[in-house]
Every structure is written in structure tokens, then in C-alpha cells.
Amino acid sequence: MAEVLVYVDHVDGDVRKPTLELLTLARRLGDPVAVHLGVGATAAAEVLAAHGAVRVLAADAAEFADYLVAPKVDALQAAVAAVSPEAVLLPSSAEAKEIAARLAVRIGSGIITDAVDVTAGDDGPVATQSVFAAAFTTTSRVTQGTPVITVKPNSVTPEAASAAGTLETLDVSFGPLATGTRVVSRSPRESTGRPELTEAAIVVSGGRGVNGAENFALIEALADSLGAAVGASRAAVDAGWYPHTSQVGQTGKTVSPQLYLAVGISGAIQHRAGMQTSKTIVAVNKDAEAPIFELVDYGVVGDLFDVVPALTEEVRARKG
Structure with missing residues (x-):
């Protein structure tokens, strides 16, 4: 069965809800293979396996935290080369959409952003989008390369589905542009105790x-x-x-x-x-x-x- 790459959105291994939604959608297309970048892969693998990930490709390097999105694009590009997936799914966050766009350029593929549904089609995954102030619903598919699709949070209810979730090491080589923009400081946002705005039900x-x-x-x-x-x-x-x-x-x-x-x-x-x-x-x-x-x-x-x-x-x- 074809495999589908799912980019894992997490905080130190604490998997965020949009990733579980992506795994639910990915199971419609094939066997989900999660890509976990950064710390906490062991803990995350248990959650990912419980939601259908047959494998978890993990890489941890200082570059993922110290620089902006380019190192993560390098890692996803390596995952695409290793898996030859049916599609690559990412959440529609600001960072993930930039990663998706850069990845699509790197691998010569089409990209669809802000999908609200993804289904299997005869000629590849079909993405549904809501456009023009929800006046129209469109369906589309990528006609060149491996489809790269970002999906809006809360588009589907996460469904548990036990799978192997085998943790594997992803070998990543960083290109010369990966260290072009360094993160020099971080200021933690004060918690309100409320759900994250883009993920809230x-x-x-x-x-x-x-x-x-x-x-x-x-x-x-x-x-x-x-x-x-x-x-x-x-x-x-x-x-x-x-x-x-x-x-x-x-x-x-x-x-x-x-x-x-x-x-x-x-x-x-x-x-x-x-x-x-x-x-x-x-x-x-x-x-x-x-x-x-x-x-x-x-x-x-x-x-x-x-x-x-x-x-x-x-x-x-x-x-x-």
C-alpha cells in the first residue's frame, strides 16, 4: 500500500491536534508515515502510532531550533526521497505552509494550501477548499510530482487507529542555505489557559x-x-x-x-x-x-x- 508523509507539529514531543487530524486523513490515501523533527520523538511515537502511523521517521539536530524553516525543508526533502510517498500532508500553520511551499519547489511538485478535506481519487489525492468567503467549494488535485497539501485545523475529527509506529532514524544532510537565518532569541508567550486560537474547537x-x-x-x-x-x-x-x-x-x-x-x-x-x-x-x-x-x-x-x-x-x- 502507498505511504503518505505527515509532518508532525509538536512542542518538545507533545503532538498537537492538527497532526492527529492529518493522520486521520492520511489513512484514506495509504499508510501514514510521520516525520518528527526535533526532541521528544520517543514520546511522540506512541501518540502517532495510536492514531495510525505505521512508521515514524525522526531526526534531531540543533539546526531545527537554531534556524528558521530551511533545515526542516531539508529533512522533509530527505523523507520524500526515502519514502517516495503518495502525498505529503502538513497543517495550515504559517510555518508549515512556508515549509510546504519550499518543499514543493525543491521536489518539483504542485502544492495545495488550506484544504478542508482530502480524499483518494483515481488520479491521486483530491483536496477540497472553501473559497471566496465560503461562497464556493472547490476540488482540485496536483498534476505534477508528489502532491504537497496543507490542511486547516479542525477540518476532521481525529480518529484513533492503532498501528506499529516503528521509530526509525531519518538521515538528513543540511544544505548551505539551511543556516542562512539564525534565531537569536525567544520570548515565551504568557499562557491564558485557553486553547490555541487556530486549533480551538x-x-x-x-x-x-x-x-x-x-x-x-x-x-x-x-x-x-x-x-x-x-x-x-x-x-x-x-x-x-x-x-x-x-x-x-x-x-x-x-x-x-x-x-x-x-x-x-x-x-x-x-x-x-x-x-x-x-x-x-x-x-x-x-x-x-x-x-x-x-x-x-x-x-x-x-x-x-x-x-x-x-x-x-x-x-x-x-x-x-
């Missing part, structure tokens, strides 16, 4: 209608009652009400949760581009003509300062 975002940084406490309270991440529109971020790291939109982060709540957000195309593939969208806005209502599954026309506290209390009451 539920996201609650506030916009211009929140009317001030102090009022984002309402958004945070609703998010915490739901176990959700907090997002913000560009207008709210530009006004200094919430950090740029939480911006959802074309110039911010792209999210694809199971549930997206847009509170006080008008629904400009810039914002819609970052959340249009959410499975269920709910909006709260006092303007019944707001563009966001064209996109939603459920809309509440009302004052968010009345609706959000009431919703938060109802969620807490139902949770007991």
Missing part, C-alpha cells in the same frame, strides 16, 4: 461593537464558560483593545472551529476570510443589516451587552 471573537478594551472581559467570560479561545476583529486590534496575536482575518489568523461566535463584528470580507470555513457560525449584532448575517447559521439581533452576559449565565447554568 470553539472560538468567541469580539469586534468594534465591543466598544473598548475593558469590555472584552464579556467576551473572555463567554469563552471561558464554553472552553473556547478568544479572537478579535481587525478593528478591535487596531484600536488597541486586544492583542494582534488574537486577530482573526486575512491579515491575522485563519480559524476553522466547530463553533464560531462573532460578537459585535460587522462581517467585512477581511474578517470573513479568516473564519469562513467554521462549521457553525453564530453572530450577535444589533444591526440587522450587518454583512455577517449573510454568512451565519444562527443570528441574534440584539445588544451584545444584554445578550452575551445572559448567554454566559445560561451556559454556566447548563453545565451545572
Whole structure:
């Protein structure tokens, strides 16, 4: 059976949820072979095996941490040469998409980014994308080389499937460009205790209608009652009400949760581009003509300062 390479997104061996989703998709195409770069491969291999990885190709070198993406591209290129896979799957994070693009150029292949589904086809993997503010769904496939496909988080529910997960060493030779850009310092981000925005199953975002940084406490309270991440529109971020790291939109982060709540957000195309593939969208806005209502599954026309506290209390009451 053909093998499919899956790039492992992890933090010191702690495998992140998008990788488990990729393994679930990879099993539709063939036998998943995970590529783990950096420390923690032994611990990660157990999790990867439990989700279908038949093999785990691991490489650990200082270059992966000390430099930007080029060393990881070298490693994936070596994995492609060793496996001759049916496809290469990566998560649609900013770093992974850059790795994917560089890899596609290196191996002379086509690339598809931000897929929301991947299935087997007669002529190779078929990727589904949601485009133009979710107005259209497209299917496409790579016609040259080994398909390189990035998939949005929360596109599929991870499914456990026990496999061998044999840990193997991946031999990597770094090219002259691998050490071109060094990471000189790191500043750990302060933890909020909430899920990572791009991986969260539920996201609650506030916009211009929140009317001030102090009022984002309402958004945070609703998010915490739901176990959700907090997002913000560009207008709210530009006004200094919430950090740029939480911006959802074309110039911010792209999210694809199971549930997206847009509170006080008008629904400009810039914002819609970052959340249009959410499975269920709910909006709260006092303007019944707001563009966001064209996109939603459920809309509440009302004052968010009345609706959000009431919703938060109802969620807490139902949770007991």
C-alpha cells in the first residue's frame, strides 16, 4: 500500500491536534508515515502510532531550533526521497505552509494550501477548499510530482487507529542555505489557559461593537464558560483593545472551529476570510443589516451587552 508523509507539529514531543487530524486523513490515501523533527520523538511515537502511523521517521539536530524553516525543508526533502510517498500532508500553520511551499519547489511538485478535506481519487489525492468567503467549494488535485497539501485545523475529527509506529532514524544532510537565518532569541508567550486560537474547537471573537478594551472581559467570560479561545476583529486590534496575536482575518489568523461566535463584528470580507470555513457560525449584532448575517447559521439581533452576559449565565447554568 502507498505511504503518505505527515509532518508532525509538536512542542518538545507533545503532538498537537492538527497532526492527529492529518493522520486521520492520511489513512484514506495509504499508510501514514510521520516525520518528527526535533526532541521528544520517543514520546511522540506512541501518540502517532495510536492514531495510525505505521512508521515514524525522526531526526534531531540543533539546526531545527537554531534556524528558521530551511533545515526542516531539508529533512522533509530527505523523507520524500526515502519514502517516495503518495502525498505529503502538513497543517495550515504559517510555518508549515512556508515549509510546504519550499518543499514543493525543491521536489518539483504542485502544492495545495488550506484544504478542508482530502480524499483518494483515481488520479491521486483530491483536496477540497472553501473559497471566496465560503461562497464556493472547490476540488482540485496536483498534476505534477508528489502532491504537497496543507490542511486547516479542525477540518476532521481525529480518529484513533492503532498501528506499529516503528521509530526509525531519518538521515538528513543540511544544505548551505539551511543556516542562512539564525534565531537569536525567544520570548515565551504568557499562557491564558485557553486553547490555541487556530486549533480551538470553539472560538468567541469580539469586534468594534465591543466598544473598548475593558469590555472584552464579556467576551473572555463567554469563552471561558464554553472552553473556547478568544479572537478579535481587525478593528478591535487596531484600536488597541486586544492583542494582534488574537486577530482573526486575512491579515491575522485563519480559524476553522466547530463553533464560531462573532460578537459585535460587522462581517467585512477581511474578517470573513479568516473564519469562513467554521462549521457553525453564530453572530450577535444589533444591526440587522450587518454583512455577517449573510454568512451565519444562527443570528441574534440584539445588544451584545444584554445578550452575551445572559448567554454566559445560561451556559454556566447548563453545565451545572
